[in-house]
Amino acid sequence: MEVPYTDTNRPDTGLYNAKVGIWLFLASEVMLFGALFSAYILLRVGAMEGHWPTGLLDVGPGFVNTLVLILSSVTVVMAWASLKLNNFKKFKLYQGITVLCALLFVAIKSVEYKSKFTHHDVILNDGMRVDGHLVEETDEFIVLSHPVSYPAEKGIGYRPTAIKAAEAHAHEAGGDHHHAEDRKISKEEIDKRTTWGPWANTYLAIYFTLTGLHALHVIAGALVIAYFWGPGSKMWKTHPEQFANRIEVSGLFWHFVDLVWIFLFPILYLL
Amino acid sequence: MIGIQYGLTSLLFMLLGFFLIAMMRWSIAYPGQPIPVIGYLLHTIMGDMASPVLDPQTKELIGYAISNDLYNSFGAMHGTIMVFLAVVPLAFAAFGNYVVPLQIGAPDMAFPRLNMASYHLFLLGGLVMFASFFIPGGPAQAGWTSYSPLATSIPTDGQFYWLVAMVIIITSSLLGAVNFIATIIQLRAPGMTWMRMPFFCWAQFVTAFLLLLAFPPLEVGALLQLMDNVAGTSFYLPTGLAVSTLSDVSGGGSPLLYQHLFWFLGHPEVYVLILPAMGVVSEIIANNTRKPIWGYKSLVYSVLVLGFLSFIVWAHHMYLTGMGTKISTFFQTTTMIISIPSVIILSCLFISLWGGRIRFNTPMLFALAFLPMFGIGGLTGLPLGFNYSDILLHDTYYVIGHFHYVVAPGTIFALIAGIYFWYPKMTGRYMSEFWGRVHFWCSFVFMNLTFQPMFAQGMAGMLRRMADGGVGYSIANNPDAIGGLADRYLQLNVNITLAAYALGISQIPFIINLFYSIKNGKKVESDNPWESTTLDWQTPTPPPHGNFSGPIKVVNGPYEYSVPGAKADFVPQNQKA
Numbered sequence: 001m002e003v004p005y006t007d008t009n010r011p012d013t014g015l016y017n018a019k020v021g022i023w024l025f026l027a028s029e030v031m032l033f034g035a036l037f038s039a040y041i042l043l044r045v046g047a048m049e050g051h052w053p054t055g056l057l058d059v060g061p062g063f064v065n066t067l068v069l070i071l072s073s074v075t076v077v078m079a080w081a082s083l084k085l086n087n088f089k090k091f092k093l094y095q096g097i098t099v100l101c102a103l104l105f106v107a108i109k110s111v112e113y114k115s116k117f118t119h120h121d122v123i124l125n126d127g128m129r130v131d132g133h134l135v136e137e138t139d140e141f142i143v144l145s146h147p148v149s150y151p152a153e154k155g156i157g158y159r160p161t162a163i164k165a166a167e168a169h170a171h172e173a174g175g176d177h178h179h180a181e182d183r184k185i186s187k188e189e190i191d192k193r194t195t196w197g198p199w200a201n202t203y204l205a206i207y208f209t210l211t212g213l214h215a216l217h218v219i220a221g222a223l224v225i226a227y228f229w230g231p232g233s234k235m236w237k238t239h240p241e242q243f244a245n246r247i248e249v250s251g252l253f254w255h256f257v258d259l260v261w262i263f264l265f266p267i268l269y270l271l
Numbered sequence: 272m273i274g275i276q277y278g279l280t281s282l283l284f285m286l287l288g289f290f291l292i293a294m295m296r297w298s299i300a301y302p303g304q305p306i307p308v309i310g311y312l313l314h315t316i317m318g319d320m321a322s323p324v325l326d327p328q329t330k331e332l333i334g335y336a337i338s339n340d341l342y343n344s345f346g347a348m349h350g351t352i353m354v355f356l357a358v359v360p361l362a363f364a365a366f367g368n369y370v371v372p373l374q375i376g377a378p379d380m381a382f383p384r385l386n387m388a389s390y391h392l393f394l395l396g397g398l399v400m401f402a403s404f405f406i407p408g409g410p411a412q413a414g415w416t417s418y419s420p421l422a423t424s425i426p427t428d429g430q431f432y433w434l435v436a437m438v439i440i441i442t443s444s445l446l447g448a449v450n451f452i453a454t455i456i457q458l459r460a461p462g463m464t465w466m467r468m469p470f471f472c473w474a475q476f477v478t479a480f481l482l483l484l485a486f487p488p489l490e491v492g493a494l495l496q497l498m499d500n501v502a503g504t505s506f507y508l509p510t511g512l513a514v515s516t517l518s519d520v521s522g523g524g525s526p527l528l529y530q531h532l533f534w535f536l537g538h539p540e541v542y543v544l545i546l547p548a549m550g551v552v553s554e555i556i557a558n559n560t561r562k563p564i565w566g567y568k569s570l571v572y573s574v575l576v577l578g579f580l581s582f583i584v585w586a587h588h589m590y591l592t593g594m595g596t597k598i599s600t601f602f603q604t605t606t607m608i609i610s611i612p613s614v615i616i617l618s619c620l621f622i623s624l625w626g627g628r629i630r631f632n633t634p635m636l637f638a639l640a641f642l643p644m645f646g647i648g649g650l651t652g653l654p655l656g657f658n659y660s661d662i663l664l665h666d667t668y669y670v671i672g673h674f675h676y677v678v679a680p681g682t683i684f685a686l687i688a689g690i691y692f693w694y695p696k697m698t699g700r701y702m703s704e705f706w707g708r709v710h711f712w713c714s715f716v717f718m719n720l721t722f723q724p725m726f727a728q729g730m731a732g733m734l735r736r737m738a739d740g741g742v743g744y745s746i747a748n749n750p751d752a753i754g755g756l757a758d759r760y761l762q763l764n765v766n767i768t769l770a771a772y773a774l775g776i777s778q779i780p781f782i783i784n785l786f787y788s789i790k791n792g793k794k795v796e797s798d799n800p801w802e803s804t805t806l807d808w809q810t811p812t813p814p815p816h817g818n819f820s821g822p823i824k825v826v827n828g829p830y831e832y833s834v835p836g837a838k839a840d841f842v843p844q845n846q847k848a
Binding site for chain 1: 452
């Protein structure tokens with residue numbers, strides 16, 4: 001006897017095996033990300049006054065990425081629908097766009113990551129904190145662009161407030177703060193220096209963990225979809241029903257990955 | 272086949288887990304005395320972790336004992352191995368894999384390749400865990416619960432291996448759980464309706480859901496701890512954490528977060544351990560009393576309620592963390608409610624014995640012993656579930672006694688019963704009945720001698736995780752004062768250790784029997800030697816690829832024993848009376 005219902009629906013459940021499997025898998029994924037979101041809430045609620053930075057991330061790239069993933073969600077459905085309509089060429093086109101969207105998402109995310117890892121957080125000997133992007137570093141000094149300065153005992157969470165204060169101050173003086181000059185800091189003045197990696201702050205820690213795990217899901221999903229777009233698509237000739245099912249199942253996973261981002265974007269970028 | 276692979280691997284891990292506790296029990300009973308023979312072996316393998324013991328007079332080296340660090344490592348690994356690498360894979364993966372497809376009339380699991388991947392991941396995780404014994408500094412030391420910030424503060428690499436291994440094992444169990452549920456939903460034979468499913472399958476079904484939904488939060492817990500250890504984050508490290516000096520961490524984390532994530536798995540895990548055992552026992556009891564299980568439907572509903580409730584009781588492990596009285600009250604209430612379905616199940620199984628024509632063979636002896644032993648384990652849990660009594664008993668040997676009564680003479684007895692019961696189906700031969708009985712009576716006596724005194728020790732106030740078994744504690748205190756330990760409780764350490772060694776020796780007949788009977792056991796007379804009704808016995812022996820020789824149509828409920836007017840005293844599920 002062979003395993004039944006691999007490509008046909010079982011009458012009383014109305015599902016084929018892989019579809020049951022993927023829904024169960026997604027249920028477990030919900031618990032995985034659910035636990036991480038709960039950790040986010042607990043850490044945020046428990047954070048000391050002023051230590052949870054809001055508005056730290058650049059909304060622009062995150063918003064573009066949201067649109068990219070929504071687009072890919074549409075094309076992944078269109079690809080499956082094209083198969084059901086027996087139009088293999090359109091499937092190739094739509095699913096190709098899905099893979100490109102995934103790559104674009106990962107590329108934008110990498111740029112965002114890099115801007116955090118090159119963002120230096122410096123505590124000076126006089127108890128002030130300066131942070132900004134590293135432009136130049138020699139044995140004697142470092143140069144930070146767009147520097148913001150505030151007392152060291154305030155956490156990173158104080159940064160947006162410090163910017164506002166500086167802008168207001170500059171406005172009163174009649175100047176334009178947007179072109180803050182690069183700041184050169186001698187290494188002798190520096191007490192401690194880190195970058196804005198996950199080690200810098202609990203918010204950045206959960207940001208990198210959540211988005212990193214999500215990015216791994218994007219990459220894994222993209223690999224599977226790319227395989228069925230490329231070498232795996234030979235199956236269309238021999239087992240069209242089963243191939244369409246595989247596209248459907250990988251599409252369900254892809255929708256889940258998109259959905260996670262729909263939650264990640266507001267809680268990390270906007271709130 | 273994969274079921275048998277799982278079974279043998281997990282039995283090996285169980286042996287390793289037992290070896291660890293044997294070393295620890297020596298340290299508890301005879302602190303500071305060299306371990307005979309094995310001490311030298313440990314020194315060879317683990318180097319400085321085994322501490323040298325000098326003769327008090329001559330100052331000559333007389334052997335090696337385990338150091339306090341090594342005691343902690345062994346304690347952590349004993350718990351981890353027994354729970355995640357021995358009992359769960361044996362109860363769920365091994366029995367489930369072998370028996371569930373047979374009992375529902377399926378040719379195989381729904382995803383055979385996923386099944387294989389799940390086993391390979393399990394093996395890989397186990398090997399990573401095992402490899403940590405051989406790294407400098409030894410394996411993880413923070414207990415099987417790996418509480419932060421302790422787990423992050425210990426400067427050895429063991430915790431890293433522990434976390435990586437756990438992530439792999441969790442992934443393996445996730446694949447297994449998906450496969451089990453899909454199999455039970457999709458591959459039931461025609462006529463195998465939900466209420467005709469043997470109770471064992473129901474138990475495995477609920478267990479699979481627990482694994483599917485409870486393990487991911489632990490995976491998150493492990494990932495975040497991995498980030499704390501590797502990437503320098505502070506998820507579990509509060510501001511101002513000082514380990515000998517003020518730690519250089521960004522702070523702002525919450526140690527309680529780890530405990531919540533851990534116990535969100537930890538409590539359903541208890542039911543992952545016990546539900547398959549209940550399933551095995553009910554199959555064996557129905558078969559050997561020759562009458563239907565009493566209250567099949569209430570068993571099924573109870574197991575579903577158990578599964579649901581097990582997700583909302585986790586914080587009863589955390590009464591001492593200062594969560595606040597309102598939260599404690601909530602979890603205390605749910606904890607009391609969850610005992611109701613457990614009692615229903617146990618009562619149904621007890622009542623099933625009434626009026627039966629009981630066959631006292633080896634599997635039945637173990638199954639019968641399960642009932643009162645699990646009862647003791649369960650009832651001693653009630654004082655731990657109330658927060659006011661838990662405050663006194665928390666972290667004492669009382670807790671150790673409680674959960675070992677649930678898992679050792681509870682779950683492991685049921686699993687051994689299952690091995691004796693399904694062995695003829697796997698090999699076509701019986702295991703030796705005589706040696707089976709020797710195994711049973713010795714195990715039964717020494718099991719109780721091992722764990723019973725722990726309740727007394729715990730109520731006297733003896734704490735767990737002390738490498739010297741409380742000797743230092745007792746000297747530091749006046750035995751007559753509150754909190755002091757009288758010598759009679761310390762004497763029990765020696766008794767327990769000797770009983771534990773005797774328990775270990777009692778398993779030798781079982782191990783020999785298991786392998787000897789493959790070739791030399793008594794041959795079965797038919798494909799259905801126990802004259803059972805369920806589909807697992809209506810197949811060729813051993814079941815070939817595809818399990819059944821022809822299409823199966825189910826027409827009966829699972830336990831049609833002693834049906835009036837039937838030819839034999841059992842009516843298989845696929846035959847008309």
